[in-house]
Amino acid sequence: MTSSSIAGVRVLAFDTFGTVTDWFTGISSVVQTTVPDVDAGAFARDWRRRYAPALARVESGEWGWRRLDELQTDTLHGVAKAFGVTLTDDETETLVRAWRTIPGWPDAAPGIRRLKRDFIVCALSNGSVALLTDMAKHNGFDWDVIGGSDLWHHYKPARETYCGLADLLEVEPGRVMMVATHQSDLDAARSFGLRTAFVERPLEWGPDAGPDRKDDTGSPENDIHATDLTDLAEQLGCSGQRSVSST
Amino acid sequence: MTSSSIAGVRVLAFDTFGTVTDWFTGISSVVQTTVPDVDAGAFARDWRRRYAPALARVESGEWGWRRLDELQTDTLHGVAKAFGVTLTDDETETLVRAWRTIPGWPDAAPGIRRLKRDFIVCALSNGSVALLTDMAKHNGFDWDVIGGSDLWHHYKPARETYCGLADLLEVEPGRVMMVATHQSDLDAARSFGLRTAFVERPLEWGPDAGPDRKDDTGSPENDIHATDLTDLAEQLGCSGQRSVSST
Incomplete structure (x- = not known):
């Protein structure tokens, strides 16, 4: 990833099931x-x-x-x-x-809070807004905006979800970076003009999952490949540890 | 207000222009x-x-x-x-x-953060989601959900906004309490089944506003009449000062 490829990114859109939760x-x-x-x-x-x-x-x-x-x-x-x-x-x-009420990965809540200092952090998930609100309150995910599928009556990988979020935030798709542990999600996002960050979650399917993980090791086409949200924050140049929302 | 009248309230929906911002x-x-x-x-x-x-x-x-x-x-x-x-x-x-980037009233950000411990706190405003996101980040408003008018393509006092938020959060309108310093907003909310809390903002129109304030002193029909968000939190029984989102 070159720094120019993310220079205009203002919004991080996170997949939830698997990417921020276990x-x-x-x-x-x-x-x-x-x-x-x-x-x-x-x-x-x-x-x-x-x-x-x-x-x-x-x-x-x-x-x-x-x-x-x-x-x-x-x-x-x-x-x-x-x-x-x-x-x-x-x-x-x-x-x-x-x-x-599925649990967040240990790095998720602090990572979202740290990234929130420099970006608009959003859930972009196939869950409903109500489901994602419960999940956020259960895990301390301090989203700026919750993009649930019921806002658009469409499910990822439909165009309406990715571009719907960009439209809602009044930015071009290229200013949104999709963050997910599923390459299919990122491939769809990229096809609609979004930037992409792959996050490794080797335990998503459990410790003895076997072949279920076969497609989800990331692609060289992603703008970022991160081991977790702490690594993502480092790669995006978020130096601080404190959240702007903590007092 | 009796405690039974707010027993089922799960969501607080805040007007923004005037109610949480100056x-x-x-x-x-x-x-x-x-x-x-x-x-x-x-x-x-x-x-x-x-x-x-x-x-x-x-x-x-x-x-x-x-x-x-x-x-x-x-x-x-x-x-x-x-x-x-x-x-x-x-x-x-x-x-x-x-x-x-209009400033929040001094009690707004800490009040929202405190109320967030016990309720789902939402903006329910005629601003767009993008506008409200900018306002939230500028002022440290830790909303759970941002209900902007572009979600429904309707403006308050239209039914679609109040009931749209309840539907989005998968609750009956009676479990939502509208919080505003404009009685017309609260009257509309109540007509659609929401609970209401009036918040005094005597300086909304500036120190020398005169007759512009004439209609906005609240009505006995509101479930709560609060002097500010700190008072609202007290009346709703939120005892703590710390936000669940602060670490």
């Missing part, structure tokens, strides 16, 4: 207490695998607009069936709402 | 340096008086959707004409953008 630990732990008879890690991974295809059915037009919670409820029933269990309504709600 | 001081000071030959206070007040009628032309359908900056540019030209001055494009932009 969904595997959060979801598998709720699965373990809610559905104790299944392999919790395998259950969590299967559920997560069904996520992108469900969003794609909305973006293809096969389904009308639905919030993420509704899609997650639908895919959860499919996972439960595959694991031979039947969930009550209460168990279903507990599991679907568990995505609102 | 537009009179901010705008009149930029007018003074940009258009030194006019009475800066009178100019600022005249501009502000033309604000609500301009929004109403959008809500009536007379004009299509326009962001606040565009409306403010239009009304600014009217004020300049009334004061017998001609503004260059640069001067116009300086004045219109001055609304992004």
Whole structure:
């Protein structure tokens, strides 16, 4: 990365599930207490695998607009069936709402706070604004702006989400840098004119995930490749440790 | 106010121009340096008086959707004409953008930070998300969610703004409390099912404003009448002084 390539960046747009939060630990732990008879890690991974295809059915037009919670409820029933269990309504709600309180990676909250001094820091996620607000309050993510999919009635990697955030912030797409641990997210962002930063999250799919990680090691086309948000802040030249919002 | 009337409140939605920021001081000071030959206070007040009628032309359908900056540019030209001055494009932009950096009232940033511990704190303003983001970063307003008029393409007191915020946060309108120093804003909010808190800002129109304040002393129908955000936090039972977002 050359410094000129990020000279105009004013906005950092963060993916949330996997990039700033550890969904595997959060979801598998709720699965373990809610559905104790299944392999919790395998259950969590299967559920997560069904996520992108469900969003794609909305973006293809096969389904009308639905919030993420509704899609997650639908895919959860499919996972439960595959694991031979039947969930009550209460168990279903507990599991679907568990995505609102998945833990942040240790570097996430302090990293966001540090980056906020020099950039407009935003969530740009397929979660709803309400879900992302709960996640932010649970983890101390001090977003400036929460870009939830319900603002645009579209899911990433649709153009409307990336360019919708730029439009909302009244900047050109080239002044927005997408930050994610999923190369497909960054490839889409770049195709619409955004800058890209890949963040390594080798444990996203759990310690024994195996081939699920195969595509997510980053691409040389990204403007930045960072090991975590502390490294991202260093590479972006954020020298300070203190947040402007702390008093 | 009885404690039962606010038992279910989860979201505080703040008006911004006047309620958390001192537009009179901010705008009149930029007018003074940009258009030194006019009475800066009178100019600022005249501009502000033309604000609500301009929004109403959008809500009536007379004009299509326009962001606040565009409306403010239009009304600014009217004020300049009334004061017998001609503004260059640069001067116009300086004045219109001055609304992004008007100062917060001294109690605002610490009050928002304290209330954030127990509530979801939101801006619910006729400014755009970008304008409100600039205002927040300039003043250290740690909003959880920024509800700008461009999210709904409607201006307060339209139903779509108040109910739009409740919908975005996935709560019933009765779980949202509108906080404002303008009774008309609170009356509208209440008519759509929101709770209301009036905040006194006797200096909103400047120290020698006179009759401009006549309607804004609050109504007995409000759930809360507060002298400032510190008093609001006390009345809402927020005992702590420390923000959850400070480390």
